[in-house]
Amino acid sequence: MRRYSKRSLGNLKGIHPDLRRVIDRALQEGPLDFIVIEGLRTMQRQRELVASGASQTMNSRHLTGHAVDLLPIGKDGAAFDWPLYDKLGPAVKAAAEAEGVKIEWGGDWQKFRDGPHFQLAWDEYPTEEWVTGDDAPKPRKKTQSTTLQAAAGAATAGAGGVATVLGSLDPVAQYILLGAASLAGLFLLWIVRERLRKWGQGDR
Ligand SMILES: [Zn+2]
Numbered sequence: 001m002r003r004y005s006k007r008s009l010g011n012l013k014g015i016h017p018d019l020r021r022v023i024d025r026a027l028q029e030g031p032l033d034f035i036v037i038e039g040l041r042t043m044q045r046q047r048e049l050v051a052s053g054a055s056q057t058m059n060s061r062h063l064t065g066h067a068v069d070l071l072p073i074g075k076d077g078a079a080f081d082w083p084l085y086d087k088l089g090p091a092v093k094a095a096a097e098a099e100g101v102k103i104e105w106g107g108d109w110q111k112f113r114d115g116p117h118f119q120l121a122w123d124e125y126p127t128e129e130w131v132t133g134d135d136a137p138k139p140r141k142k143t144q145s146t147t148l149q150a151a152a153g154a155a156t157a158g159a160g161g162v163a164t165v166l167g168s169l170d171p172v173a174q175y176i177l178l179g180a181a182s183l184a185g186l187f188l189l190w191i192v193r194e195r196l197r198k199w200g201q202g203d204r
Helices: 006-011 017-029 043-052 082-099 146-167 171-200
Strands: 033-038 067-074 103-105 117-120
Touching: 006 033, 017 033, 017 067, 017 082, 017 117, 067 082, 082 103, 146 171
Parallel strands: none
Antiparallel strands: 033 067, 067 117, 103 117
16 A cells, blocks of 8 residues: 655645545556645745746646646656656546546646646636635535526526516617616626636636
C-alpha cells in the first residue's frame, strides 16, 4: 500500500473531497507512485505563475481547491516527464471513473498541455457549490445557478402580469407598456447571456 509523503499530505489540504477520493484511489490502484506538488493556491501565487508564463489564467481551479498537480515517480525517480504523465493521466482518469467523479486532465488539453494537472469538471462542479474548508459539497444540482432560475422566473411572471394589465388598457397605453416590457426583456436576456458566458468559461 502506497502512502502519501508529508509534502503530498500538506498539498492535499483544502482540496475538494471528491477530488481527494480520486487521488487516493489513483495512488493505490495506479501503476505509478506520485507526489502531490500543488493543490490549493493563493491569489498571490497565481499572479506570479501567470506573470512567469507557467499559467495562462487567473481563473484557475487551484484557487478554489478544485485542482491538483501530480509529479509522477518512475523507475529513475520523480520526473516532469511525458512518458510518465502518459501513464499517470489514464490511471487517474480510471480512478475518477471508478469513483463516479467527472474530472479533466491537463494532458488532454490542446492549447496548453499540462501533464501534471487534474481538476474537477466545471459543469459538474461549479465553483459556487463548494467552498474550500467545507467537508461535504452542497447537494449537487443538475440545473443552472439560482440566479438564472430566478431571472427566468421573474421574466415569466412579468410576462403574465403584462398580459393581464394590457387587456384593461386603451391601445396607446398598450403600445407604451409593450415597448417598456420589450426593453426590460432585452436587458434581462443580456444579463442571462453574460452570466452564461462567464459560467461557460472552462479554463484552468
Ligand atoms: Zn495545475
